[in-house]
Amino acid sequence: MSGAAVIELTSLSKRYGSTPAVDGLDWSGGRGVIGLLGPNGAGKSTLLRMLATVLAQDSGAIRVFGLDPAVADERLAIRRRLGYLPQEAGLYRNFTAYELVDYVAVLKEITNRPSRRDEVRRVLADVGLTDDMHRRIRTLSAGMQRRVALAAALLGHPDLLVLDEPSAGLDPDQRLRLRTVLSDVGQRATVVLSTHQTDEVAAFCQRVLVLDRGRLLFDGAPRDLAGRAADRVWVSDAPDAGALRSWVTGDGDIRNIGMPPPGASVVEPTLDDGYLLIATEDGART
């Protein structure tokens, strides 16, 4: 992870009615792939929309590339270096995949036709849609439509890529391809993505943030998140009443997190364990 801050958030807040979606967030991040974990309603999408300059904060400040998205000129400058994949991409259903990505390329001011054609083909190849690029959006599966939207976000080699659940609806093969693409992008740019897949975070994120109710519960490397649950995870034959959370694993064992009882069979924690421990402890506190 590069030390140069591409994103800086200072006391950032956003409310919907009386519900805080993002609650006084202070954070900064630079180059690399940053994963955003959190339950539904944690404020992930709201935060990403603010980073993508399409939603204004209620209070606090955002700086992207050192620029303020609230200022029109600076917002435009940010947008010229930004790629964004929203949860719902609003694709034009009558366009073919190629036409749609080409259209977005023009929206991103890529006007030179030969270079635009090459760029559109490149991003469609990156998401594995070369063979289906001339099919209309409405005839594509949900996963393929997601890949079209992702291709549009990748246009123009953005310096900041903001992705809201990029792997939703993708099959395992496509997820693997996505990891490769995003890891490559993360070498030279900042990628911020939200996900519910902790294995995804473990696989290619250099940094992970855990959000809940708009507050930052964890910020660090994925291994450190797993490390939070060191000596706090044990397996048993029956649910442990003293555990914070217990669940049945695929082997039929009961996996518990919390404070293990004496003599418990403590096991190596995973990212899932770390995430669940933090989220559960925070839930218990509030």
Place this chain on the structure above:
Amino acid sequence: MTVVLESLTSETPPTDRSAIVELARIESFRMSRRVSIWIGFALSGLLAMTEARNVEDWSSQKYQSLVPMAVLPLTIGVYVAGVRSGNRDRSHRRPPLAEEAPLDGDARAWARQASLLVPVAMAVLLMAVIGVASRIEGGFEVGAGLSRTDSAVHSVFELAQPALAVAVIGAAAVAIGRALRRSGPAIVLGMVLLFFAVGVYWLWNDHLVYTTALLQVQPMGFDRREVIHTPTVIFHDLYLIGLAALFVGLSLRQAPRRRLIGGSIALAVVAVVAQLVVSPF
């Protein structure tokens, strides 16, 4: 605390105009592939031919009805295409496509408005055919008694009205499409209104109303006088230009929205007053 190393100059170049031109080119290409436009164009041609072959029930009938009938289906087709085009980023309760892109909703609205040059060109073609064919055929019967002629032809200014009306309807459709979340009811309502505005053209040929009609049908006849009055037509053309600019302004959200709306309303009002001043009625 992290030091910000990557920073841009505050002198950001404005939105790339060549990108808006390129977007307009793409939108025009898509407009030219709209089925509703081609159905409208074909029906317009068919109606024009049918109307031209009809035997007149009274003098001036063909002169009056040919132009409105020849453009009615095209106006409906343009309206449907315009609403759908303007509504593209509003439908399905989804965010606009590439909301974060440098070309915002206004840039897209400009491009969609520019794409209306395609159906306007179609209307020009239809009117050119009518103008040339009527001159070859020797013109139409207009008037009665001593003022009767059977060689009346539509002036360029009269033939420009349908093309301008198409521009007005298209611009209004794009503005409506951008303003509404659901385009279906707007399309149905608009089609009904267009039928009354263009199809029932004689409703708009009465005192005062003729100044604000979408299509001002000549000859105008009041108190047993029938007159084809070109200065009134010219100012009515100006009124339509004002109306088209007004709807272009209404389809925008930022500058030059207010200037465009103000200027276009002023032009339309001046054009209406000018018609009242120069008109012989």
